[in-house]
Amino acid sequence: MSELKAGTNLEKVFKAGHFAVTAELGPPKSADVEVINKKVQYLKGNVDAVNITDNQTAIVRMSSIAAGALVLQQGLEPVIQITCRDRNRIAIQSDVLGAYALGLKNILCLTGDHQKFGNHGTCKNVFDLDSIQLIQALKTMRDEKQFICGDEIKNSKKAPIVEPRILIGAAANPFADPFEFRVIRLAKKVNAGVDFIQTQCVYDMERFEEWMKQVRERGLHKQVKIMAGLTPLKAVGMAKYMRDNVAGLSVPDYYIDRLSGAEDAPAEGIKICVEQIKRLKEIEGVAGVHIMAIEWERRVPEIVEAAGLLPRP
Amino acid sequence: MREKKKIIAFCCENSSLKAAYAVTDQSILDAIEIIRLPCSGKAEIGLVLKCFENGHPGVLILGCPVDNCKYLTGNVRARKRVGMVKKALREAGIDENRVQMDFISSVDSHKFMNIVKEMEERLAPTAR
Amino acid sequence: MITAVQKPFDEISEMVKGHDKLLILGCGSCVTVCMAGGEKEVGILASTLRLFNKQNNISMEIIEDTIERQCDREFFDAVKDKILRADAVLSMACGAGVQFCAEVFEGKRVLPALNTRFYGATEQQGIWSECCAGCGSCVLDKFGGICPIARCSKSLLNGPCGGSQEGKCEVDPENIDCGWQLIYDRMKSLGLLHKLEENEPINDWSTGRDGGPGKIIREDMVL
Structure with a gap:
């Protein structure tokens, strides 16, 4: 089928076979629109789309849909993250309709970080759906034109069906355990109908390549666009923190050594990131990179440029 | 005037009780009321608290040296139970040091005397 | 079993304040097995509370008892008089037992001594973990x-x-x-x-808590 599912810029980039580049934009922990505008200026023209995180690490931030709408107004295409932590299927489907109505047509389906890690640890979580079921729900809405309950997506009996035409994304973590199950879980997401995948940030290239090998053995790279996640390391401390405290992340010692030996650690971190991109481009089945420069969006343009990924299509 | 309540000494029959029998200083023996146990691990939390309820100023739980329990871990368990008793005493607003766990070998009557003497002196001002 | 842990003592002592005659009532089923609200725990809590009251010049008569189960009507017969004579019952049962005690003895103040945790199993002696x-x-x-x-x-x-x-x-x-x-x-x-x-597939949660308070009716057993 040559027809586009959602017709977003990101989908077109994939379709055309370009090496896609996306970045991440964390909405502010306040109602300050300026924060978004500033980050958009760094990223606009340098990436194909930008992920708007949904209360990442369970810390309250501006809603991903509202921030996404603001980003779109500025001429940058958003990928809206939706987690299963805070909303049940009623709220999620309602939000998907709303997001689509606002012109937000890329949605990334996530389970969501546990609230324990955030600033409202005493709250109740939802997890009515899990990420795989969320993918399935969005696909049903888009392709079957039905809600989860089976009702058609129309305002009344005589009204036309107006379904949200969404490009469906999801995450994959090649580094968590059980390792052998990681590709199976990706296959489950593919079966559920996901269109593109962003991975957890990659540092351990060997393990990532091993995972990609398993992906290719199952032929999954032909059914879904896989974008490798990258987070440039700002400092040795950050690298060590990621290594020691983030579940499912392994930062090899040789990167830590390079950073601690460097005069300009941030520059070295960016250099490492660029090297990684160049290596990732050579791996069969990697369709792009997703750069998660945490509160470091301003350095994304130079990474993209140094990796030879400019201009964007 | 009510009879002065003594310090209760829960003594394991395999060690501290034998040490107690070898004590010659009558004043030490007069200061305590010995309760013979087959193992210090037999001193239940509720039983120890009951001693305080009944007005005893202090309780000693005297077991075998660590790693030398006839029942393998009775003495170590007793120490953990004493921890629970201390917690209850704190909650009730009572000095937690009124209960004390010690490990005594059967031949160490000297240590036995010192432990009793120390607690007796410590609790003397408040003892009725 | 249903597992539970004792509430912090401060919370309990504050809760029972003002009652002259308190019955601490243990439960001989799940909470005995998980060592939170059986006969032994009743004794420990009663002693601690008496010592606390003495330290704070609070006059309170504390009675202790434990019945087989607090979630079945018939077992309350054995302690009926004690409950009726007490100003309040400090129940050491799970949340179900506390509520049922209150239901059986309408008009009686029934207070919870435990925080009910989960349906679990004894992982090893002294360690319980959630299973269901x-x-x-x-x-x-x-x-x-x-x-x-x-x-x-x-x-x-x-x-x-x-x-x-x-x-x-x-x-x-x-x-x-x-x-x-x-x-x-x-x-x-x-x-x-x-x-x-x-x-x-997407789950139907309506058979659990999300469907409202549960009720099981066995027609053949109903009197």
């Missing part, structure tokens, strides 16, 4: 006898999430095993790993 979430629609056949709803921190039916590391859950790596690692290992040893490749 009472969802009302058992899925254990699909997951090798390990419940993802109760034992995954996010109740994922298609787990594990990215927070599974070396068999532990990132929510509390010291104390929580990754339920999905357990499921994976069990299914692998059963030769049923292929079953986990099937997508678990």
Whole structure:
């Protein structure tokens, strides 16, 4: 089928076979629109789309849909993250309709970080759906034109069906355990109908390549666009923190050594990131990179440029 | 005037009780009321608290040296139970040091005397 | 069993304040097994409370008793008089027992001494862990006898999430095993790993708490 599912810029980039580049934009922990505008200026023209995180690490931030709408107004295409932590299927489907109505047509389906890690640890979580079921729900809405309950997506009996035409994304973590199950879980997401995948940030290239090998053995790279996640390391401390405290992340010692030996650690971190991109481009089945420069969006343009990924299509 | 309540000494029959029998200083023996146990691990939390309820100023739980329990871990368990008793005493607003766990070998009557003497002196001002 | 732990003593002493005659009532079933509200625990709490009251010049008569179960009407007969004579009952049963005691003795103040935790099993002596979430629609056949709803921190039916590391859950790596690692290992040893490749459909939660307070009626048994 040559027809586009959602017709977003990101989908077109994939379709055309370009090496896609996306970045991440964390909405502010306040109602300050300026924060978004500033980050958009760094990223606009340098990436194909930008992920708007949904209360990442369970810390309250501006809603991903509202921030996404603001980003779109500025001429940058958003990928809206939706987690299963805070909303049940009623709220999620309602939000998907709303997001689509606002012109937000890329949605990334996530389970969501546990609230324990955030600033409202005493709250109740939802997890009515899990990420795989969320993918399935969005696909049903888009392709079957039905809600989860089976009702058609129309305002009344005589009204036309107006379904949200969404490009469906999801995450994959090649580094968590059980390792052998990681590709199976990706296959489950593919079966559920996901269109593109962003991975957890990659540092351990060997393990990532091993995972990609398993992906290719199952032929999954032909059914879904896989974008490798990258987070440039700002400092040795950050690298060590990621290594020691983030579940499912392994930062090899040789990167830590390079950073601690460097005069300009941030520059070295960016250099490492660029090297990684160049290596990732050579791996069969990697369709792009997703750069998660945490509160470091301003350095994304130079990474993209140094990796030879400019201009964007 | 009510009879002065003594310090209760829960003594394991395999060690501290034998040490107690070898004590010659009558004043030490007069200061305590010995309760013979087959193992210090037999001193239940509720039983120890009951001693305080009944007005005893202090309780000693005297077991075998660590790693030398006839029942393998009775003495170590007793120490953990004493921890629970201390917690209850704190909650009730009572000095937690009124209960004390010690490990005594059967031949160490000297240590036995010192432990009793120390607690007796410590609790003397408040003892009725 | 239903597991529970004792409330902080401060909370209990504050709760029972002002009652001249208090019955501390233990329960001989689940909470005895998990060592939170049986006869022994009744004795310990009663002693602690008496010592506390003495220290604080509070005059309160504390009576102790324990019945077989506080979630069945018939067992209350044995302590009926004691309950009626007390100003308040400090129940050391689970939440069900406390409520049932209050229901049986209308007009009596019944107070909870425990925090009820979960449906669990004795992992080893002194350690209890949650096994069942009472969802009302058992899925254990699909997951090798390990419940993802109760034992995954996010109740994922298609787990594990990215927070599974070396068999532990990132929510509390010291104390929580990754339920999905357990499921994976069990299914692998059963030769049923292929079953986990099937997508678990969106769940119907209405058979559990989300359907409102549950009720079971056995017509053949109803009097």
